[in-house]
Amino acid sequence: MAVLTIADLDDLARGAAFLGTGGGGDPYIGRLMAQEAMREAGGTVELMDLSAVPDDALVIAAGNMGAPTVLIEKIPGGDEPVQALRRLEAHLGRPADAVIPFEAGGVNSTLPLLIGAKTGLPVVDADGMGRAFPELQMETFGVYGVPAPPLAIVNEFGDSVVIEAHSDRMAEWIARGVTIRMGGQTSIAEYAMDGATAKRVSIPGTMTLAQRIGRCLRESRQRHIDPFAALIDLLPHTHYGLGRVLFTGKIADVLRETRHGFAIGRARIAGLDGWIGEMEITFQNENLVARQGGQVRAIVPDLICILDSETAEPITTEWLRYGQRVTVLGVGVPEIMRTPEALAVFGPQGFGLDEPFVPIEALLDIVPC
Amino acid sequence: MAVLTIADLDDLARGAAFLGTGGGGDPYIGRLMAQEAMREAGGTVELMDLSAVPDDALVIAAGNMGAPTVLIEKIPGGDEPVQALRRLEAHLGRPADAVIPFEAGGVNSTLPLLIGAKTGLPVVDADGMGRAFPELQMETFGVYGVPAPPLAIVNEFGDSVVIEAHSDRMAEWIARGVTIRMGGQTSIAEYAMDGATAKRVSIPGTMTLAQRIGRCLRESRQRHIDPFAALIDLLPHTHYGLGRVLFTGKIADVLRETRHGFAIGRARIAGLDGWIGEMEITFQNENLVARQGGQVRAIVPDLICILDSETAEPITTEWLRYGQRVTVLGVGVPEIMRTPEALAVFGPQGFGLDEPFVPIEALLDIVPC
Numbered sequence: 001m002a003v004l005t006i007a008d009l010d011d012l013a014r015g016a017a018f019l020g021t022g023g024g025g026d027p028y029i030g031r032l033m034a035q036e037a038m039r040e041a042g043g044t045v046e047l048m049d050l051s052a053v054p055d056d057a058l059v060i061a062a063g064n065m066g067a068p069t070v071l072i073e074k075i076p077g078g079d080e081p082v083q084a085l086r087r088l089e090a091h092l093g094r095p096a097d098a099v100i101p102f103e104a105g106g107v108n109s110t111l112p113l114l115i116g117a118k119t120g121l122p123v124v125d126a127d128g129m130g131r132a133f134p135e136l137q138m139e140t141f142g143v144y145g146v147p148a149p150p151l152a153i154v155n156e157f158g159d160s161v162v163i164e165a166h167s168d169r170m171a172e173w174i175a176r177g178v179t180i181r182m183g184g185q186t187s188i189a190e191y192a193m194d195g196a197t198a199k200r201v202s203i204p205g206t207m208t209l210a211q212r213i214g215r216c217l218r219e220s221r222q223r224h225i226d227p228f229a230a231l232i233d234l235l236p237h238t239h240y241g242l243g244r245v246l247f248t249g250k251i252a253d254v255l256r257e258t259r260h261g262f263a264i265g266r267a268r269i270a271g272l273d274g275w276i277g278e279m280e281i282t283f284q285n286e287n288l289v290a291r292q293g294g295q296v297r298a299i300v301p302d303l304i305c306i307l308d309s310e311t312a313e314p315i316t317t318e319w320l321r322y323g324q325r326v327t328v329l330g331v332g333v334p335e336i337m338r339t340p341e342a343l344a345v346f347g348p349q350g351f352g353l354d355e356p357f358v359p360i361e362a363l364l365d366i367v368p369c
Numbered sequence: 370m371a372v373l374t375i376a377d378l379d380d381l382a383r384g385a386a387f388l389g390t391g392g393g394g395d396p397y398i399g400r401l402m403a404q405e406a407m408r409e410a411g412g413t414v415e416l417m418d419l420s421a422v423p424d425d426a427l428v429i430a431a432g433n434m435g436a437p438t439v440l441i442e443k444i445p446g447g448d449e450p451v452q453a454l455r456r457l458e459a460h461l462g463r464p465a466d467a468v469i470p471f472e473a474g475g476v477n478s479t480l481p482l483l484i485g486a487k488t489g490l491p492v493v494d495a496d497g498m499g500r501a502f503p504e505l506q507m508e509t510f511g512v513y514g515v516p517a518p519p520l521a522i523v524n525e526f527g528d529s530v531v532i533e534a535h536s537d538r539m540a541e542w543i544a545r546g547v548t549i550r551m552g553g554q555t556s557i558a559e560y561a562m563d564g565a566t567a568k569r570v571s572i573p574g575t576m577t578l579a580q581r582i583g584r585c586l587r588e589s590r591q592r593h594i595d596p597f598a599a600l601i602d603l604l605p606h607t608h609y610g611l612g613r614v615l616f617t618g619k620i621a622d623v624l625r626e627t628r629h630g631f632a633i634g635r636a637r638i639a640g641l642d643g644w645i646g647e648m649e650i651t652f653q654n655e656n657l658v659a660r661q662g663g664q665v666r667a668i669v670p671d672l673i674c675i676l677d678s679e680t681a682e683p684i685t686t687e688w689l690r691y692g693q694r695v696t697v698l699g700v701g702v703p704e705i706m707r708t709p710e711a712l713a714v715f716g717p718q719g720f721g722l723d724e725p726f727v728p729i730e731a732l733l734d735i736v737p738c
Contacts, residue, residue, distance in 0.1 A: 159534040161543060162460075166526050174530060174550050181546035 002047040002125070002208075004113060006038050011214030016109035017314035018213050018231075019206070021303045023263075023286030024106020024132035025068040026316055033078055034110040037117035045116035048098060050126040050204040055196035057097035060085060061128060062115055062189040063108035065136065065153070065175060068285055069256070069263040069318045070184035071107065077156045080187035081111045082118050087152035087160045088189035100124040100198060102139060102191060104206035105132025105286070106316065111187075126202035128191065129346075130239075130337055131303055134262055134285035136175060137168035138346035140336065141191045144201040151175060151190040155182040180261040203336065209238055217312045227312035228327055239334045242361055246290055246297050246328040247279040248272055248309060254320045263317050267306070269326060279328060281306065283317050288351055290328060298330035299353070301337050301346050302360045305329045332360045371416040371494070371577075373482060375407050380583030385478035386683035387582050387600075388575070390672045392632075392655030393475020393501035394437040395685055402447055403479040406486035414485035417467060419495040419573040424565035426466035429454060430497060431484055431558040432477035434505065434522070434544060437654055438625070438632040438687045439553035440476065446525045449556035450480045451487050456521035456529045457558035469493040469567060471508060471560060473575035474501025474655075475685065480556070495571040497560065498715075499608075499706055500672055503631055503654035505544060506537035507715035509705065510560045513570040520544060520559040524551040549630040572705065578607055586681045596681035597696055604700060611701040611730055615659055615666050616648040617641055617678060620693045625686065632686050636675070638695060648697060650675065652686050657720055659697060667699035668722070670706050670715050671729045674698045701729045 004012070013031035016024065038045060053059060062085050064076070089095050099119075101112045104127040116123040128139035136148055148168040153175055154160040161178050165171040171190075179186045193201070212234065220230035228245055235243040249269040256265035266282040279292045287304035290297045298304050306315045309325040336342065338359065344350065347357040373381070382400035385393065407414060422428060431454050433445070458464050468488075470481045473496040485492040497508035505517055517537040522544055523529040530547050534540040540559075548555045562570070581603065589599035597614055604612040618638040625634035635651040648661045656673035659666045667673050675684045678694040705711065707728065713719065716726040 157535050157539070159532075159539055159543065161533075161547075162531045163528075164530075165528040170526070170528055174528065174547055177546045177550035178530075178543055181543050 004045045004047045006035055006043055008211060009035055009110065011218060012207065012211045013110055013214065014217055014314065015210030015212065015214030016105055017316060018305050019210055020105030020132040020314070020316060021286045021305050022283050022317040023068060023134060024103060024108055024316070025064060025071045026318065027106050027110065029071060029075060030107030030110035033076065034113040034117065036078065037114040041117035045113045046122040047125050047207060048122040050124055050199055050202055053098055053124055053195035053198055055194060057195035058094055059098045059100050059124060059193055059195055059198045060088060060096040060189050061100050061102035061141065061191040062187070063102055063111045064185060065188045066179050066185035067258045067261055067263045068106065068316060069258045072318055074183055074185050076185065076187065080154050080156055081115050083154045083158065083160070084152045084187040084189040085115055085119070087154060087162060088150065088192065091150050091152065091162050092192055096121060098122045098124050100202065101127040101207065103127055103129040103132045104210055105129065108132065109207060109210050123207070124198065125207045126204045127206045128202060130203040130206055130333060131301070132286050133346050136172045136190065138350060139191065140203055140342065141193070141201045142168045143342050143345050146191050146193045146197060146201055148190045150192070151188060153178050153186045153188050155186050176261045184258065184261060205239070212238065221312060228329065231329070235331060240331050242332040242366065244330050244360070244364055246330045247292060248275045248327045249279065251320060251322055251324045251326060252278070254322060256317065256320065267320050269328065272325065281328070284351060285317060289353065289355065290330065296355055296358065297363055298360050299348055299355055299357055300351060301333050303331035303333065305331065330360045373414045373416045375404055375412055377580060378404055378479065380587060381576065381580045382479055382583065383586055383683065384579030384581065384583030385474055386685060387674050388579055389474030389501040389683070389685060390655045390674050391652050391686040392437060392503060393472060393477055393685070394433060394440045395687065396475050396479065398440060398444060399476030399479035402445065403482040403486065405447065406483040410486040414482045415491040416494050416576060417491040419493055419568055419571055422467055422493055422564035422567055424563060426564035427463055428467045428469050428493060428562050428564055428567045429457060429465040429558050430469050430471035430510065430560040431556070432471055432480045433554060434557045435548050435554035436627045436630055436632045437475065437685060438627045441687055443552055443554050445554065445556065447483070449523050449525055450484050452523045452527065452529065453521045453556040453558040454484055454488070456523060456531060457519065457561065460519050460521065460531045461561055465490060467491045467493050469571065470496040470576065472496055472498040472501045473579055474498070477501065478576060478579050492576070493567065494576040495573045496575045497571060499572040499575055499702060500670070501655050502715050505541045505559065507719060508560065509572055509711065510562070510570045511537045512711050512714050515560050515562045515566060515570055517559045519561070520557060522547050522555045522557050524555050545630045553627065553630060574608065581607070590681060597698065600698070608703045609700050611735065613699050613729070613733055615697040615699045616661065617644045617696045618648065620689060620691055620695060621647070623689045623691060625689065636689050638697065641694065650697070653720060654686060658722065658724065659699065665724055665727065666732055667729050668717055668724055668726060669720060670702050672700035672702065674700065699729045
């Protein structure tokens with residue numbers, strides 16, 4: 001069992017912002033919330049390796065739901081994620097033995113640590129997305145057979161809802177409606193499963209992966225080496241593989257609306273430093289497609305990450321601004337996220353996109369050596 | 370304990386449509402559903418006098434929620450009201466001893482009979498509105514201290530939600546959002562209370578009142594006497610008091626939208642048979658204000674009922690059509706519905722109307738003798 005300290009949070013949050021691919025919510029807020037809870041709890045949280053979770057343990061996924069644009073204006077009180085867990089435990093009639101992040105992106109990497117700090121529960125070093133996705137059915141948990149419901153939702157006033165639904169999509173549909181009525185941000189607990197199942201359906205090591213990515217970006221900056229090159233070198237040593245700079249430029253235009261409970265829109269980036277033409281990135285909380293001159297250069301579920309060209313800090317959807325100098329990285333996701341079952345849920349079709357999924361390696365015409 | 374038979378349903382549904390004041394949903398659908406359930410159950414349902422409910426009995430209010438305009442296109446499967454009750458019972462960890470209608474209008478007078486027929490539970494001859502209102506906090510139950518939550522909602526697919534909320538208004542807000550996402554019509558169970566409380570906070574005898582009103586309209590028609598006069602004669606013998614014809618005319622225009630989960634709009638009626646000018650009636654599911662030449666002639670919570678001039682059949686909001694010959698009746702509600710606490714919840718302010726509540730007697734300048 002590893003132990004996470006407050007000192008680890010900065011790297012973890014930065015790496016989680018990268019894996020958030022634009023979404024997942026401002027990691028700064030999540031980091032501050034986890035930091036405060038950990039300070040009160042003595043400074044540490046247990047991080048449990050996925051393989052170490054007992055087969056009969058009750059594992060519950062928890063975090064926040066809603067538009068990241070709302071999160072920065074409606075900051076949580078701090079106890080909601082624990083209350084969501086408690087509400088689901090009460091419904092199930094059994095306490096959780098461990099908490100698992102449902103996404104390894106944005107605030108949802110650090111909020112499980114807050115729950116760990118406040119409850120003493122271990123946090124499993126794994127998740128159900130391997131990145132961030134905007135909808136709750138977009139989980140390897142669900143793809144490989146665990147139902148999202150029963151699902152608990154709470155707000156900052158202690159109002160709560162428990163949803164039972166015949167499908168994860170219906171659970172998402174209802175939960176999104178409740179979240180909108182609760183002001184656009186809520187805490188949820190879902191995908192209750194035993195440890196044996198968790199080992200089968202989760203993407204392992206994504207919390208430590210976020211830490212490694214965050215550390216890589218920080219250290220390369222400190223040592224004045226190119227952080228983008230450093231990260232691209234690191235990725236093949238993780239369960240992610242190929243990473244490439246897709247584009248470098250200046251943000252020329254951002255269209256962003258908070259609609260249907262999501263941050264929906266697109267950013268146009270005008271080429272700089274030898275990059276010609278324009279890249280357009282469309283998003284639904286997370287970045288979905290990167291197009292250059294009408295050609296798809298990367299598409300969901302492969303990662304499309306926008307970073308500050310100067311500092312290599314990942315920029316989340318809600319902080320995209322005209323004039324920012326940015327570098328766009330594309331990263332190929334592991335095969336477990338590219339199976340037909342997985343693509344049916346969180347591939348282009350899952351978002352109503354017309355384009356088929358083409359792996360980034362093929363789009364960039366990279367021949368494996 | 371009285372016994373209701375299938376033969377009673379016709380009068381009860383007609384009277385409930387009258388008490389629905391335009392809302393509560395098409396009583397024809399509710400009657401058919403209750404009739405079918407009662408036929409399968411041997412033809413009868415127990416109707417329990419409010420005073421006969423044991424003090425320690427668990428009483429649960431149940432019925433349908435949503436826009437009446439949706440109900441006529443999305444007809445319930447028939448088991449949803451029972452499932453809503455079961456879901457709330459499971460949450461409470463205790464079975465109900467009796468069902469109480471939450472409104473004495475439209476389908477929500479007959480759906481509790483369906484539950485009674487399917488479960489064998491007695492149905493209390495009382496309700497929490499004395500009529501129909503569009504929102505779930507608009508209940509004497511709530512006005513006099515019983516919280517609406519925990520509240521169960523189910524749809525025709527077996528999806529369900531249990532809401533806990535810090536206020537009845539918040540419960541309504543969330544439940545309406547869930548109902549919209551579930552297609553605009555759901556079954557709900559709410560206001561769980563003990564029998565002693567039910568006696569304190571309910572409006573007694575409204576199921577038999579609906580029956581008497583329905584019978585009065587039917588018999589007067591059969592005996593070729595003026596049904597409007599007959600009804601106005603009957604009302605002072607009920608806990609309702611004064612009834613008056615407010616207007617007679619032809620529907621000149623109907624504006625009706627299904628918006629925010631409600632049927633919202635207005636009807637304009639052009640005078641006939643000596644009635645001069647126009648009456649305009651605005652509604653949110655139920656009729657809220659009747660104005661003639663800009664002057665308020667009746668206002669919520671007093672009843673504003675639109676009936677077919679020929680047949681004296683009550684016409685619900687969703688069936689209002691250009692050209693119908695109608696007679697508008699105004700009825701004064703009992704004092705328990707006109708207290709400051711009651712008016713704060715379901716008086717004009719509760720609907721965001723600017724006009725204050727003025728009793729129909731004062732508006733019509735009727736001097737009590």
